[in-house]
Amino acid sequence: xxxxxxxxxxxETDITIKGLEVVRKASRVYLEAYTSILLVDKAVLESYYxxxxxxxxxxxxxxxxxxxxxxxxxxxxxxxxxxxxxxxxTHTDLVLRARELEIPVRTVPNASIMSGxxxxxxxxxxxxxxxxxxxxxxxxxxASFYDRIKENRDIGLHTLVLLDIKVKEQSxxxxxxxxxxxxxxxxxxxxxxxxxxxxxxxxxxxxxxxADSLAIGAARVGGKTxxxxxGTLKELCDTDEILGGPLHSMVLLGRRAHELExxxxxxxxxxxxxxxxxxxxxxxKQ
Amino acid sequence: xxxxxxxxxxxETDITIKGLEVVRKASRVYLEAYTSILLVDKAVLESYYxxxxxxxxxxxxxxxxxxxxxxxxxxxxxxxxxxxxxxxxTHTDLVLRARELEIPVRTVPNASIMSGxxxxxxxxxxxxxxxxxxxxxxxxxxASFYDRIKENRDIGLHTLVLLDIKVKEQSxxxxxxxxxxxxxxxxxxxxxxxxxxxxxxxxxxxxxxxADSLAIGAARVGGKTxxxxxGTLKELCDTDEILGGPLHSMVLLGRRAHELExxxxxxxxxxxxxxxxxxxxxxxKQ
Numbered sequence: 001x002x003x004x005x006x007x008x009x010x011x012e013t014d015i016t017i018k019g020l021e022v023v024r025k026a027s028r029v030y031l032e033a034y035t036s037i038l039l040v041d042k043a044v045l046e047s048y049y050x051x052x053x054x055x056x057x058x059x060x061x062x063x064x065x066x067x068x069x070x071x072x073x074x075x076x077x078x079x080x081x082x083x084x085x086x087x088x089x090t091h092t093d094l095v096l097r098a099r100e101l102e103i104p105v106r107t108v109p110n111a112s113i114m115s116g117x118x119x120x121x122x123x124x125x126x127x128x129x130x131x132x133x134x135x136x137x138x139x140x141x142x143a144s145f146y147d148r149i150k151e152n153r154d155i156g157l158h159t160l161v162l163l164d165i166k167v168k169e170q171s172x173x174x175x176x177x178x179x180x181x182x183x184x185x186x187x188x189x190x191x192x193x194x195x196x197x198x199x200x201x202x203x204x205x206x207x208x209x210x211a212d213s214l215a216i217g218a219a220r221v222g223g224k225t226x227x228x229x230x231g232t233l234k235e236l237c238d239t240d241e242i243l244g245g246p247l248h249s250m251v252l253l254g255r256r257a258h259e260l261e262x263x264x265x266x267x268x269x270x271x272x273x274x275x276x277x278x279x280x281x282x283x284x285k286q
Numbered sequence: 287x288x289x290x291x292x293x294x295x296x297x298e299t300d301i302t303i304k305g306l307e308v309v310r311k312a313s314r315v316y317l318e319a320y321t322s323i324l325l326v327d328k329a330v331l332e333s334y335y336x337x338x339x340x341x342x343x344x345x346x347x348x349x350x351x352x353x354x355x356x357x358x359x360x361x362x363x364x365x366x367x368x369x370x371x372x373x374x375x376t377h378t379d380l381v382l383r384a385r386e387l388e389i390p391v392r393t394v395p396n397a398s399i400m401s402g403x404x405x406x407x408x409x410x411x412x413x414x415x416x417x418x419x420x421x422x423x424x425x426x427x428x429a430s431f432y433d434r435i436k437e438n439r440d441i442g443l444h445t446l447v448l449l450d451i452k453v454k455e456q457s458x459x460x461x462x463x464x465x466x467x468x469x470x471x472x473x474x475x476x477x478x479x480x481x482x483x484x485x486x487x488x489x490x491x492x493x494x495x496x497a498d499s500l501a502i503g504a505a506r507v508g509g510k511t512x513x514x515x516x517g518t519l520k521e522l523c524d525t526d527e528i529l530g531g532p533l534h535s536m537v538l539l540g541r542r543a544h545e546l547e548x549x550x551x552x553x554x555x556x557x558x559x560x561x562x563x564x565x566x567x568x569x570x571k572q
Contacts, residue, residue, distance in 0.1 A: 009395060013304040016294060016396070020303065084397060086404025092550050095407070099553065107405050109295060109397035109508040110302070111370060114410050116395045118372025121381070124400050125418075129443055130411050151441045157415055222395040264378050267385070 002069060002098045003078045004085035006110025007031075010223035011040045012048040019080075019108040023049050026078035030056040030068055032091070034167055036082040036113075037185075037247065039223055053080070057168055065097050072103040087112030113249055116221045117160050120228055121264030126256055127160055128152030133193050133250075134164045135186065143200045149252060150208045156256035156285070161197075163188035163248050187246035190217030190229070194236040194250070209233065212278050214253045216265060219243040230268040232278050239270055257283045288355060288384045289364045290371035292396025293317075296509035297326045298334040305366075305394040309335050312364035316342040316354055318377070320453055322368040322399075323471075323533065325509055339366070343454055351383050358389040373398030399535055402507045403446050406514055407550030412542055414438030416446045419479050419536075421472065429486045435538060436494045442542035442571070447483075449474035449534050473532035476503030476515070480522040480536070495519065500539045500564050502551060505529040516554040518564050525556055543569045 003022045008014025015023070023029055029051045031042065038045070046053050056068065056079070068079060085091060085107050098105050118124050129152060131145040145161070152159045166186040174181045198211055211234035219227040229239045236250070262279055269275035289308045294300025301309070309315055317328065317339045324331070332339050342354065342365070354365060371377060371393050384391050404410050415438060417431040431447070438445045452472040460467045484497055497520040505513040515525045522536070548565055555561035 006397065008302060011304075013307070014302050014395075016300050016302050017306065018297075018299040021299070084401045084404065086407075087401045087410060092407050092546055096546075096549060106510075107508065107512075109300075109402045109405070111292065111395035111397060112401035112404075112410075115370045115373045115398035115401040118370065118398075119393050119395070121372075121378050124373065124398075125416050127416075128414055129441075130413075132411075155415075155437045222393065224392075226393075260378055260382075263382060 001076045002072045002103050002105045003076060003108060004091060004105065005078050005080045005108045006084040006087070006112070007038060007080050007082050008110045009083055009113065009116055009221055011038060012045050014111065014222065016108060016110060019110065020049065022076070022108060023051055023078045023080065025076060027071070027075040029053050029078045030080060032056050032061060032079065032081045034058045037165065037167070038082055039220060061091070061094065065094050068094070069098055069101055069103055072098065073101070084110050084112035087114050111222055113162065113221060114160065117218060117249060117251060119221055119226065120216050120218060120251060122158055122216070122251060122261050123258065126158050126254060126258070126261070128155060128157035128254070130160045130162060132162045132164070133188065133196060135166065135188060136196050141200070143204065146200050146204060146208060150206065153208055153254060155254070157254040158257070159252045159254070161193060161250040161252065163193050163250065165247070188248065189240045190219070190243055190248045190250050191237050191240040193248070194233045198233055198237070209252060213282065214275065214278050216251045216253070216268065217243050218249045218251070219245070220247065221249065228265070228268040229270055230265045230275060231270040232274055235270050235274065242270070253283060255283050255285045259284055287362050288358050288389050288391045289362060289394060290377060290391065291364050291366045291394045292370040292373070293324060293366050293368050294396045295369055295399065295402055295507055297324060298331050300397065300508065302394060302396060305396065306335065308362070308394060309337055309364045309366065311362060313357070313361040315339050315364045316366060318342050318347060318365065318367045320344045323451065323453070324368055325506060347377070347380060351380050354380070355384055355387055355389055358384065359387070370396050370398035373400050397508055399448065399507060400446065403504060403535060403537060405507055405512065406502050406504060406537060408444055408502070408537060408547050409544065412444050412540060412544070412547070414441060414443035414445055414540070416448060418448045418450070419474065419482060420450045421452065421474060422482050422485070427486070429490065432486050432490060432494060436492065439494055439540060441540070443540040444543070445538045445540070447479060447536040447538065449479050449536065451533070474534065475526045476505070476529055476534045476536050477523050477526040479534070480519045484519055484523070495538060498564050499568065500561065502537045502539070502554065503529050504535045504537070505531070506533065507535065514551070514554040515556055516551045516561060517556040518560055521556050521560065528556070539569060541569050541571045545570055
């Protein structure tokens with residue numbers, strides 16, 4: 001049996017009882033560690049779970065999945081995923097391959113940022129499609145998120161923006177020279193995301209949002225040091241210190257935002273005056 | 287401290303380690319039991335958690351929240367919610383009241399149907415806003431879901447449809463006579479939902495979807511007996527026996543559905559011929 005086990009969002013105690021039982025009994029335990037991370041090290045997980053864990057990087061999952069699935073017809077394999085196994089990242093490729101090999105698959109769900117973001121106080125019913133924001137480079141500034149946000153904003157819905165993480169990335173030079181040397185991990189901040197969003201709006205000028213549009217920055221959702229900051233996009237460019245370390249996410253508000261949502265998130269406003277001003281100009285409209 | 291503890295989707299072992307620690311240490315433990323249910327009885331939870339649980343019905347949470355929050359300035363109170371505390375149902379009222387009383391609040395996230403539905407193999411990125419479907423009566427057939435689905439379908443996105451549950455409901459007669467007698471619980475099935483959707487389409491005739499549009503019925507997501515059925519809306523009117531007992535949910539597919547999603551869900555098709563026919567007519571278009 002292949003078990004896809006969600007680990008939740010924050011630390012070693014976010015696994016479910018069901019998930020922990022699977023991990024403790026499995027023949028082999030893998031940890032998918034390239035689309036999200038927990039806030040604790042692998043060693044903490046290994047000690048808490050009482051199991052050795054093999055870190056599965058993108059290359060292993062995408063090109064060497066048969067090693068992960070080896071003997072899973074007869075043994076139990078635990079493939080652990082931060083968040084929910086089918087949350088922000090889906091592992092449909094792996095499951096489709098397991099089906100081909102006639103390996104039964106079971107999922108142990110857990111919290112995902114896609115529902116955990118409800119802790120902002122925003123109603124999940126009011127969210128449109130989720131978008132991803134990648135690190136821009138000088139020459140590569142993919143803006144497909146802008147059109148998706150436009151679709152959400154046209155209907156008045158919130159948009160959850162998931163922020164890029166770079167783990168085990170090679171520099172272009174090292175890649176060209178075939179050197180297996182990796183850059184230190186990078187996690188996009190709410191400030192970087194807000195700045196990139198404003199840069200694209202400035203280029204495209206379709207008025208999908210403005211520097212005064214309201215958004216919420218979220219850090220370490222579900223963890224003990226969880227932190228939310230509400231403000232205009234311009235304000236959120238400068239709140240990384242308040243938010244603290246990774247992982248960050250962001251929500252851009254839609255105009256259908258309800259007064260109950262306002263009452264809840266106003267508590268997180270960096271500046272209640274500018275918050276109220278932006279709210280009154282753009283939100284609470286059905 | 288007020289702890290909002292997510293219990294996950296299925297049984298007593300879906301609580302997280304962190305959540306179980308909170309429940310075991312809290313002065314009082316409440317279970318919100320009117321917006322969703324686990325597949326096990328309260329007695330099973332009490333025995334497994336080793337704690338007495340007070341069932342909090344809608345009246346208690348909405349009108350008597352100060353009893354739930356009593357002494358929470360000095361004691362730890364666990365308010366347990368099926369799924370994620372801020373998932374399909376938000377308890378923002380309770381948190382806002384806690385804030386007024388200067389009671390600190392912490393959330394223990396867990397799986398929600400809003401991310402757990404990813405186990406269908408559909409990408410959560412491709413979902414628009416979630417809608418709710420209530421039991422129609424002869425005289426009351428609220429159709430606001432139709433306009434929301436239209437918004438999602440216009441952009442090509444999937445729609446998660448959450449199905450009504452009725453627990454501790456009074457009949458109109460008993461209510462009129464002030465009798466505290468309650469009806470047996472009712473859980474909407476995928477078949478009932480599909481039939482109601484087609485009824486509204488027949489009335490409105492805006493072509494938001496047709497009897498041939500594809501949808502997925504989901505039962506007991508995250509549980510050992512989890513079951514998915516894919517088919518046209520017409521077909522799904524008659525698949526309740528295949529799906530089995532509650533809880534059910536449904537996803538109406540959007541035309542942006544990707545071929546990888548098709549490969550995954552085709553496995554669940556009640557009839558692969560009609561599935562392929564509908565797919566080729568309407569889906570896989572960007």
